[in-house]
Amino acid sequence: QSMLTQPPSASGTPGQRVTISCSGSSSSIGSNTVNWYQQLPRTAPKLLIYSNNQRPSGVPDRFSGSKSGTSGSLAISGLQSEDEADYYCAVWDDSLNGPVFGGGTKLTVL
């Protein structure tokens, strides 16, 4: 059972802005930075956002991240059909002494 809580699903129409939340605890998000991954169907996860709000080279600026207290958030603006994927948050958990992943959010572009 994941110690990071994400909504199981999210949806939007092309061009819309959607947000995905990731709720943790004081020992996880409250103490460490949030990272986000995109997993397209039948592929390996890809790093999308690191250190709360940093984008790796090549990730469009339509993707942004933020953190407040014990929650993190991923925002996708100008939604496109190719954004349809599963999204996962991940943070270090001090009490577990290891990284933990959220349960994942399946994004559907209507």
Add this chain to the structure above:
Amino acid sequence: EVQLVESGGGLIQAGGSLRLSCAASGFTVSDKYMSWVRQAPGKGLEWVSVIYGGGNTNYVDSVKGRFTISRDSSKNTLYLQMNSLRADDAAVYYCARGYYATGLFDYWGQGTLVTVSS
């Protein structure tokens, strides 16, 4: 260019053993924090194990005492020895390059499928 290529997955009976390999190129495995992450069919991602640059290791509780992570510097390869396999170990296993005390994994392999039959 950084690449990670896993191998060694397959169909194994419950109670059996498998060794997964992850061949790395473009960087030195022994300099980095390397992890195994798994994904059961239709489920989310689960971190399994890590080996630090200094050689220390850590595991998720569910595999402690059954799985062993290691590396071979001469082959620049990461391994996961899995013993006493159970049905709930069935998953795609990914190796990933990470960073100490973070949930940041910047490179992932393509994954190798482990199927456990009862």
